[in-house]
Amino acid sequence: DTEVTQTPKHLVMGMTNKKSLKCEQHMGHRAMYWYKQKAKKPPELMFVYSYEKLSINESVPSRFSPECPNSSLLNLHLHALQPEDSALYLCASSRFSSGRGYEQYFGPGTRLTVT
Amino acid sequence: GENVGLHLPTLSVQEGDNSIINCAYSNSASDYFIWYKQESGKGPQFIIDIRSNMDKRQGQRVTVLLNKTVKHLSLQIAATQPGDSAVYFCAEIVQGGSEKLVFGKGTKLTVNP
Numbered sequence: 285d286t287e288v289t290q291t292p293k294h295l296v297m298g299m300t301n302k303k304s305l306k307c308e309q310h311m312g313h314r315a316m317y318w319y320k321q322k323a324k325k326p327p328e329l330m331f332v333y334s335y336e337k338l339s340i341n342e343s344v345p346s347r348f349s350p351e352c353p354n355s356s357l358l359n360l361h362l363h364a365l366q367p368e369d370s371a372l373y374l375c376a377s378s379r380f381s382s383g384r385g386y387e388q389y390f391g392p393g394t395r396l397t398v399t
Numbered sequence: 400g401e402n403v404g405l406h407l408p409t410l411s412v413q414e415g416d417n418s419i420i421n422c423a424y425s426n427s428a429s430d431y432f433i434w435y436k437q438e439s440g441k442g443p444q445f446i447i448d449i450r451s452n453m454d455k456r457q458g459q460r461v462t463v464l465l466n467k468t469v470k471h472l473s474l475q476i477a478a479t480q481p482g483d484s485a486v487y488f489c490a491e492i493v494q495g496g497s498e499k500l501v502f503g504k505g506t507k508l509t510v511n512p
Contacts, residue, residue, distance in 0.1 A: 288442075315498065317500075324505075325504075325505075326488055326502035326503060326504055326505055327443065327488075327502055328502075329499055329500065332498045332499070334498065339498060340497070340498055340499060342499075374442050374443070376442075381498040382431075382492050382498050382499075382500050383492060383493065383494060383496050383497055383498040383499075384494060385430075385431045385450065385492070385494040387433055387445050387448055388433075388445075388500060389445065390435075390442035390443045390444070391442050392440075392441055392442045393441070393442050
């Protein structure tokens with residue numbers, strides 16, 4: 285099973301809402317990632333978790349709050365977002381940190397629209 | 400990171416032809432490279448990778464070439480099929496360094512039947 289699943293597939297939220305994106309993998313991977321992808325652009329790294337600990341935060345605004353409850357799950361909590369935060373949010377995982385040369389497997393993404 | 404992926408933004412080929420997608424990278428310390436394919440509405444899908452101790456690697460219908468002298472990477476797709484239509488991204492990383500995978504800008508491949 286080389287699948288990374290993400291829920292929901294689509295999300296529309298207002299600027300005052302609180303919502304969460306979920307990601308799950310059952311490949312035994314110990315590194316998990318959140319990316320943001322705007323239309324016609326490459327994915328941009330947001331956060332990296334390695335062995336369930338946050339190892340990289342790419343200066344992401346605090347209205348995005350990641351959480352890694354266990355080695356299979358990764359959440360992204362959203363609060364007080366802005367319309368410019370509308371994007372495709374991708375989760376990925378790799379066996380170990382990609383810095384050790386391991387490929388990342390991506391989920392299908394959550395298409396987020398902030399109104 | 401922003402310099403990864405100097406490229407033609409779009410490439411149009413006829414079904415059955417070979418496709419070549421190019422990518423230039425700027426970090427001479429990068430030693431692991433990956434090509435991803437992203438179809439509309441989907442996440443990036445791993446195609447093939449190559450480490451810096453290799454010049455060439457072949458997969459099923461795909462070949463990646465790495466020229467470290469000029470910091471250039473290419474993806475060759477043989478006998479291109481309509482299902483190959485997608486955006487292709489090269490990505491680089493420094494092994495043993497940061498966990499940050501840096502993506503190039505992407506090339507949109509369109510295969511005409």
